Amino acid sequence: MGRMKTLDGQRMRDVISAEQMRALEGDAIASGRMSGKLLMEGAGLAVTQAILAKWPEFSGGEGSVVILAGPGNNGGDGYVIARLLRERGLSVEVFSMGDPKRLPPDALANFQQLGDVSRPLTEAPHALGRADLVIDALFGIGLTRGLSDDVRDVFGTMGPSARKVAVDVPSGWDADGAVVLGKAAFPADLVVTFHAPKPAHAEIARQGADVIVADIGL
Numbered sequence: 018m019g020r021m022k023t024l025d026g027q028r029m030r031d032v033i034s035a036e037q038m039r040a041l042e043g044d045a046i047a048s049g050r051m052s053g054k055l056l057m058e059g060a061g062l063a064v065t066q067a068i069l070a071k072w073p074e075f076s077g078g079e080g081s082v083v084i085l086a087g088p089g090n091n092g093g094d095g096y097v098i099a100r101l102l103r104e105r106g107l108s109v110e111v112f113s114m115g116d117p118k119r120l121p122p123d124a125l126a127n128f129q130q131l132g133d134v135s136r137p138l139t140e141a142p143h144a145l146g147r148a149d150l151v152i153d154a155l156f157g158i159g160l161t162r163g164l165s166d167d168v169r170d171v172f173g174t175m176g177p178s179a180r181k182v183a184v185d186v187p188s189g190w191d192a193d194g195a196v197v198l199g200k201a202a203f204p205a206d207l208v209v210t211f212h213a214p215k216p217a218h219a220e221i222a223r224q225g226a227d228v229i230v231a232d233i234g235l
């Protein structure tokens with residue numbers, strides 16, 4: 018049984034839908050109070066902090082990290098996390114699904130800031146077999162259908178000792194329907210979601226992952 022708790026011990030907000038989350042983000046951006054890029058930075062920082070809190074052994078810069086980055090803003094969070102973990106001395110390899118040049122603007126800016134050449138997901142298995150930490154930044158609340166078999170096969174190449182972290186929602190889960198679309202989902206040990214739990218998170222915790230709900234300034 019995994020636990021669901023807030024990153025900083027604040028009160029847990031009530032469950033909200035993906036739609037409500039998008040509305041909250043849109044309102045904060047429209048009001049000028051926040052920008053999409055700031056929200057993304059906060060999301061990436063929250064995941065980084067939750068990782069270091071759960072596995073302090075990574076705070077010394079020891080460890081190999083693989084980040085799987087998707088075609089949307091969940092992928093954008095992954096690029097922020099890659100930068101933040103590299104700043105902490107960890108060696109981070111990033112594999113992208115889709116063409117990074119077609120990322121939405123905030124995600125594209127974070128991809129470009131990394132300065133990496135983009136490596137396709139199909140090249141990930143070699144690195145995944147020896148990674149100490151794997152971060153699923155493929156899909157979050159924007160998942161619209163089940164994962165393809167080749168994505169499922171990539172998940173199968175992770176080594177037994179890899180700590181597995183999902184950004185916002187483990188890819189494959191429908192955040193609102195609280196079910197896995199299709200046949201596969203990222204087998205997360207830790208899930209870090211933003212602002213408030215979505216309907217899927219209680220079931221994900223019941224199935225064994227620790228779920229952290231982090232503020233991103235909304």
Ligand SMILES: NC(=O)C1=CN([C@@H]2O[C@H](COP(=O)(O)OP(=O)(O)OC[C@H]3O[C@@H](n4cnc5c(N)ncnc54)[C@H](O)[C@@H]3O)[C@@H](O)[C@H]2O)[C@@H](O)CC1
Nearest residue numbers: 053056057060089090091156157158159160161162163185
């Ligand atoms: N301002 C924002 O929008 C923020 C977004 N954030 C992150 O952004 C995520 C939402 O971003 P998006 O709305 O871009 O959605 P996602 O990044 O979850 O995925 C959307 C993209 O994946 C494609 N897709 C969906 N299902 C697919 C499948 N099965 N196979 C292949 N492609 C598929 C969609 O066409 C779309 O291009 C959140 O989960 C969160 O991680 C956070 O950074 C907070 C701020």
Ligand SMILES: [K+]
Nearest residue numbers: 153156184186
């Ligand atoms: K994810």
